[in-house]
Amino acid sequence: MTATRTAPAEPVAPAPVRHTGRNAGMLNALAPFAKIGMVVGGVLSVLGAYLAWSTFVLNKGAFPERSTLTMFVEPLGVSGYRLHLTVLGIAVIVVALLRIPARHRIVRGLGLGITFVALLNGLWIIVEGGGFGAITASDGTVAFGAVVALVGGLVTVLFAQAGGLEPRPEWTWRLPWWAEWILLLVIFAIVLLLVAEVLTSGGQGGVVNPYAGVVFLSLLAALAGAFAALNASGLLGWVAVVSERHRVFSVVVLLVCALALPFTNAGTEYWMTVASNIGVYAATAIGLNIVVGLAGLLDLGYVAFLGIGAFVAANLSGAAASVIGIHLPFLLVMVISSVVAGMFGAIVGSPTLRVRGDYLAIVTLAFGEIFVRSAQNNIGSLTGGANAIPNIPQVAIGGLAFNESITIGAVRLPSGVLYYIAIVLLVSVVMLVFGNLKYSRLGRAWIAIREDEDAAAAMGIRTGPIKILAFLIGAMLAGLAGAFFAHKTGVVAYDSFRFLESVTLLSAVILGGMGTIPGAVLGASILFVLPEKLREFSDYRLLIFGLALVLIMRFRPQGIIPDRHRKAELADTDPEDVAREGPGALPTEVEP
Amino acid sequence: MSTFLSQIANGLVLGSLIALIALGYTMVYGIITLINFAHGEIFMVGAYGGLATLTYILPTAVATTWYFALPIALVAGALVAMLVAVAMERFAYRPLRNAPRLAPLITALGVSVALQEAMRVFYPGATAALPFPNLFIEGAVVIPIGDGVVIRYTGILLIVVSLVLAFGLERFVERTRLGRAMRATSQDRDVARLMGIDPDRVIVLTFAIGGALAGVAGVLYGSYLRNVNIDMGFQNGIFAFTAAVLGGIGNIRGAVVGGLVIGLVKALGGQYLPGGTAYDYVWIFVVLIVVLVFRPQGFFGESERVRA
Numbered sequence: 091m092t093a094t095r096t097a098p099a100e101p102v103a104p105a106p107v108r109h110t111g112r113n114a115g116m117l118n119a120l121a122p123f124a125k126i127g128m129v130v131g132g133v134l135s136v137l138g139a140y141l142a143w144s145t146f147v148l149n150k151g152a153f154p155e156r157s158t159l160t161m162f163v164e165p166l167g168v169s170g171y172r173l174h175l176t177v178l179g180i181a182v183i184v185v186a187l188l189r190i191p192a193r194h195r196i197v198r199g200l201g202l203g204i205t206f207v208a209l210l211n212g213l214w215i216i217v218e219g220g221g222f223g224a225i226t227a228s229d230g231t232v233a234f235g236a237v238v239a240l241v242g243g244l245v246t247v248l249f250a251q252a253g254g255l256e257p258r259p260e261w262t263w264r265l266p267w268w269a270e271w272i273l274l275l276v277i278f279a280i281v282l283l284l285v286a287e288v289l290t291s292g293g294q295g296g297v298v299n300p301y302a303g304v305v306f307l308s309l310l311a312a313l314a315g316a317f318a319a320l321n322a323s324g325l326l327g328w329v330a331v332v333s334e335r336h337r338v339f340s341v342v343v344l345l346v347c348a349l350a351l352p353f354t355n356a357g358t359e360y361w362m363t364v365a366s367n368i369g370v371y372a373a374t375a376i377g378l379n380i381v382v383g384l385a386g387l388l389d390l391g392y393v394a395f396l397g398i399g400a401f402v403a404a405n406l407s408g409a410a411a412s413v414i415g416i417h418l419p420f421l422l423v424m425v426i427s428s429v430v431a432g433m434f435g436a437i438v439g440s441p442t443l444r445v446r447g448d449y450l451a452i453v454t455l456a457f458g459e460i461f462v463r464s465a466q467n468n469i470g471s472l473t474g475g476a477n478a479i480p481n482i483p484q485v486a487i488g489g490l491a492f493n494e495s496i497t498i499g500a501v502r503l504p505s506g507v508l509y510y511i512a513i514v515l516l517v518s519v520v521m522l523v524f525g526n527l528k529y530s531r532l533g534r535a536w537i538a539i540r541e542d543e544d545a546a547a548a549m550g551i552r553t554g555p556i557k558i559l560a561f562l563i564g565a566m567l568a569g570l571a572g573a574f575f576a577h578k579t580g581v582v583a584y585d586s587f588r589f590l591e592s593v594t595l596l597s598a599v600i601l602g603g604m605g606t607i608p609g610a611v612l613g614a615s616i617l618f619v620l621p622e623k624l625r626e627f628s629d630y631r632l633l634i635f636g637l638a639l640v641l642i643m644r645f646r647p648q649g650i651i652p653d654r655h656r657k658a659e660l661a662d663t664d665p666e667d668v669a670r671e672g673p674g675a676l677p678t679e680v681e682p
Numbered sequence: 683m684s685t686f687l688s689q690i691a692n693g694l695v696l697g698s699l700i701a702l703i704a705l706g707y708t709m710v711y712g713i714i715t716l717i718n719f720a721h722g723e724i725f726m727v728g729a730y731g732g733l734a735t736l737t738y739i740l741p742t743a744v745a746t747t748w749y750f751a752l753p754i755a756l757v758a759g760a761l762v763a764m765l766v767a768v769a770m771e772r773f774a775y776r777p778l779r780n781a782p783r784l785a786p787l788i789t790a791l792g793v794s795v796a797l798q799e800a801m802r803v804f805y806p807g808a809t810a811a812l813p814f815p816n817l818f819i820e821g822a823v824v825i826p827i828g829d830g831v832v833i834r835y836t837g838i839l840l841i842v843v844s845l846v847l848a849f850g851l852e853r854f855v856e857r858t859r860l861g862r863a864m865r866a867t868s869q870d871r872d873v874a875r876l877m878g879i880d881p882d883r884v885i886v887l888t889f890a891i892g893g894a895l896a897g898v899a900g901v902l903y904g905s906y907l908r909n910v911n912i913d914m915g916f917q918n919g920i921f922a923f924t925a926a927v928l929g930g931i932g933n934i935r936g937a938v939v940g941g942l943v944i945g946l947v948k949a950l951g952g953q954y955l956p957g958g959t960a961y962d963y964v965w966i967f968v969v970l971i972v973v974l975v976f977r978p979q980g981f982f983g984e985s986e987r988v989r990a
């Protein structure tokens with residue numbers, strides 16, 4: 091194995107770092123002590139993990155008798171944060187003492203993880219335990235573990251910053267192909283297990299278990315710290331390069347991993363249902379991604395196509411409430427739903443021939459509202475109005491209904507697992523369609539239109555039909571998802587397709603990263619898993635959601651997975667450019 | 683005949699309310715070409731601000747005497763709405779001043795959801811519709827045509843206040859120094875800066891005026907319909923946007939005319955078009971689509987102009 095690294099070699103004697111900008115003076119003063127400071131931070135974090143955190147009784151018994159003992163038995167339970175802090179703290183000490191590239195950046199990632207874990211658990215103890223008394227001295231016990239760990243985390247971050255952040259190294263190791271395959275396999279398997287553990291951490295939330303939310307968040311913070319450290323070390327980038335080298339293999343393994351989820355901890359009926367819903371919205375979000383991400387046409391009524399697909403499927407499913415009253419095979423129903431939704435997509439898209447930008451967004455919003463109103467009023471007796479269309483029969487293949495649990499050998503898989511497998515396959519197909527479209531002639535035409543419509547037209551792209559095609563194909567994907575949705579939930583009501591759902595879908599696309607394939611899936615997963623895990627904050631769900639939208643637009647408009655090719659629309663912050671092409675001429679004279 | 687005239691009256695009342703909201707839309711769009719989705723929520727916040735003043739701040743004796751309660755509630759609603767609008771501009775939109783187009787539009791959606799939810803979570807009892815007192819003299823004018831056309835005094839107040847405010851706003855924009863600064867900024871922000879105008883101040887002023895008008899509209903709406911709910915902003919906001927587009931966005935007189943037309947479409951469409959009141963919203967959206975597609979510059983807008 092030969093290792094070459096392109097990162098600047100670590101100097102033998104650390105060159106003095108010159109900080110500029112805010113707090114430069116303080117950082118420069120601290121720079122010589124960076125190494126010792128980072129070690130101190132790590133030690134404080136480990137120390138904090140073993141001190142008392144609360145003076146009240148946790149669900150396993152009062153501290154320290156019961157809670158400490160559970161930590162290694164249940165690494166993901168209520169007091170699992172102790173283990174996480176210990177691991178992160180030791181990692182900080184080790185990395186600070188090693189001579190590896192980008193170590194300050196790695197330590198900063200770890201330190202941020204420590205800070206957030208300490209902060210979350212400390213705050214939660216304060217809130218649940220009745221104020222600051224819960225973590226300060228009371229009953230003769232001094233419980234300042236949270237404070238020590240928090241200070242440890244902050245000290246770590248501060249000194250890592252002072253030590254100077256190095257550029258992220260790029261590794262160019264090459265292993266034999268079979269070794270890389272095995273490596274990828276192992277990594278994806280670990281990711282699968284982590285996902286399952288994170289999903290089930292702390293148990294299900296709600297009234298029964300008030301700890302679920304904070305345990306989940308704390309675990310997430312710890313993982314985020316570890317993730318940031320791995321990213322800073324350049325290892326993640328290397329794995330990405332390796333998986334790019336074995337593209338087909340990676341895709342197959344990912345698919346297998348997704349299909350293997352029912353065999354893990356998360357293989358319960360509850361999570362199968364949640365995962366199926368995520369799948370429905372992910373497929374729809376990918377469709378929206380074609381319209382918004384590729385063609386750059388903002389659609390604010392997109393959920394209507396999901397609704398149209400669902401209502402078409404409901405009417406053709408033989409449900410008692412449907413006026414049509416015929417029962418077609420599921421696959422045929424999916425095709426019909428998709429085609430009908432696609433037709434409506436073309437209709438909604440037709441104003442794009444004349445209307446651009448904001449005005450187009452409003453036209454699509456108006457179409458969406460018309461759909462909801464019509465469905466609410468049971469238009470043509472097709473939508474059931476306020477009664478919805480209930481009791482849609484389950485999908486069945488050869489007498490095996492999809493909602494039954496199945497047993498393979500000694501393993502009993504929960505009910506809903508067949509729906510889960512079906513939606514995984516559906517999402518895979520949709521991703522395949524999207525991926526191929528994006529790099530096809532059509533996809534390049536969409537991107538050209540997004541970047542500059544007039545220039546695209548000048549290059550000979552027939553912008554009109556191509557824009558309508560974006561709406562049509564996007565709507566067809568949503569229609570497919572809708573047909574699935576109708577059968578999975580068994581009820582289709584107009585209420586599921588309101589404006590807020592369109593906004594949620596749009597947020598999923600933006601959060602994940604516009605125009606990328608995994609982005610929409612990731613965004614949909616985040617937006618639908620978080621509310622499930624954070625039931626006790628459900629009152630604040632939409633409030634946080636709205637604020638998050640504002641903050642994303644402010645600080646990371648390109649999303650979690652930015653599109654490499656994407657330049658304009660959201661990532662472009664060059665003021666010169668905007669001043670030149672900008673919002674266009676302002677039709678704004680007030681009448682004289 | 684009297685049904686028809688009653689619906690005309692209803693339409694005019696609703697229309698002048700929508701016109702008042704539309705003024706804020708049209709001014710903000712005129713200056714920074716942003717469809718401020720959250721403007722409808724500003725209207726809602728104004729209504730709750732007025733209600734909170736009446737419920738929690740004023741002594742009962744004052745709150746139930748209309749000639750005290752009305753002006754105080756209007757001013758309170760306007761102030762609350764103005765503050766929220768200015769804060770929104772400062773923290774959500776200003777950092778995105780030079781960002782590409784999609785960013786502020788999506789931010790506006792986020793602000794809209796956040797404001798609505800903040801009100802639902804933090805205002806006591808706001809999970810359901812809240813009763814709102816009538817702030818004007820009870821009773822109605824009955825015009826003796828046919829079975830009699832009834833217009834409540836509150837409705838007349840609404841029409842008068844809206845028209846007076848719209849007229850005042852137009853005078854302000856046309857005749858005053860600040861109004862001239864606003865027009866200059868909307869024509870070309872950079873040149874306006876060269877002329878010694880601070881565009882940031884002008885934009886804040888625009889948001890403040892639009893917010894105050896929406897706040898007044900919110901209090902009047904509550905007083906007329908006798909209740910407020912957190913969804914009222916979204917729907918009326920969309921109507922107002924339609925009105926602004928209809929009249930030619932950026933145009934004050936257009937917004938008023940557009941608002942009245944929308945009010946009449948809703949009232950008459952609910953009465954005479956198939957589907958009745960269940961579909962009256964649909965007709966407004968149909969009007970919106972038709973106008974945007976076939977005459978995006980609106981009634982009073984300029985001739986063809988490509989909107990990027």
